[in-house]
Amino acid sequence: MSHTPINWCSTDVALLDMDGVLLDLAFDDHFWRHALPDRYARVHGLDETTTRARFADWYAQHHGTIQWYDLHFWSRQVGFDVPHLKIHERHHIQVLPGTVRFLQHLKQHRCKRILLTNCHPTAMRLKLAVTGIGRHLDQIVSAFHLDDIKESPSFWPKLEAHLKYPPDRTVLIEDSAANLDAAAEAGFAHLLHMSRPNSKKAAQPHPDYRSEPSLTALLDEARQSPHNGTGCECTAPTPTAPPH
Ligand SMILES: [Mg+2]
Structure with missing residues (x-):
């Protein structure tokens, strides 16, 4: 499993888990x-x-x-x-440190920001309303839309058929090792583990995946990517408005 830094300039799509990645678990x-x-x-x-x-x-x-x-x-x-x-x-619903700045950075570099969550649509709508992070997302996919969950290897081919993302230019950011394991089994290459999903608990790095405590750490890396200060050469389409 790769532990090397993500090349954010060649990343067109970020699949972002909600609870434990964008929001505090x-x-x-x-x-x-x-x-x-x-x-x-x-x-x-x-x-x-x-x-x-x-x-x-x-x-x-x-x-x-x-x-x-x-x-x-x-x-x-x-x-x-x-x-x-x-x-x-x-x-009690709160965003994790660095969430909004990280999403804004992805937008600046034309990386499509897709929320990908197992959360029930009713709870998801509540969390988006409380935090306002929906305006920083380009697309939202609930596992309930695909009638499957991320822990299941069968979920990932359904998602690829649904979104048609470029696998070699897509990164998945998750706090769940079970979800990462299923994605890896389905052939997903670019995987990132968030090791501190609950801000009230200590980080628990995962030995098998690139593991970071927060999006703030990833933001620092993204800012140091080769495109920094020279204009991004990403080829992704301009992000669309978030769904309503
Ligand atoms: Mg999670």
């Missing part, structure tokens, strides 16, 4: 580990030990499936409106 960790179990315990009159054990079982059972990301599935599971609870907790 601290929100998701807080929601799924605390906010949702705590509300479940209150609604059903359960003690903490019983609640924690039940959620541990559910998470073990559904991790790595599309249900894991499906808020409507979780609403049925817990017996109340999970999207409504997400709205209640939205003040």
Whole structure:
């Protein structure tokens, strides 16, 4: 697996994960580990030990499936409106350091910025509304649009058929090793791992991938690319307006 710097001048497309790459995974960790179990315990009159054990079982059972990301599935599971609870907790949603500056830099160098997320469309719309990062993106793809998830090797041929990106000029930036493994298995060459998806936790570099703690580190590299100060020679089309 390559650990060499990305040549940003020959990168036409950046596929960017949302939670843990652009946005702080601290929100998701807080929601799924605390906010949702705590509300479940209150609604059903359960003690903490019983609640924690039940959620541990559910998470073990559904991790790595599309249900894991499906808020409507979780609403049925817990017996109340999970999207409504997400709205209640939205003040915890934050961008990670360097996100906007990195996206602006990609735009300056005509690199198409595509959000590629397993996040359920309902939660994705909430996060985009709270953070405003949608205006810094050229295209948005939810795994739910392809009825598959990034952990599955079958996802990547579907994505390539959908987006028709140039594989040799496309970079994928992810915090999930499982997603990177599936993309690598599908033949994806340019992979970057973000090692500090949750700003409240220490970085955990991945040994098999080029691994950086933040987009700020990548931005420093992009600014030092050969095109810096001489005008970028990238051949990508001018980015289109973000979808609505
Ligand atoms: Mg992620």
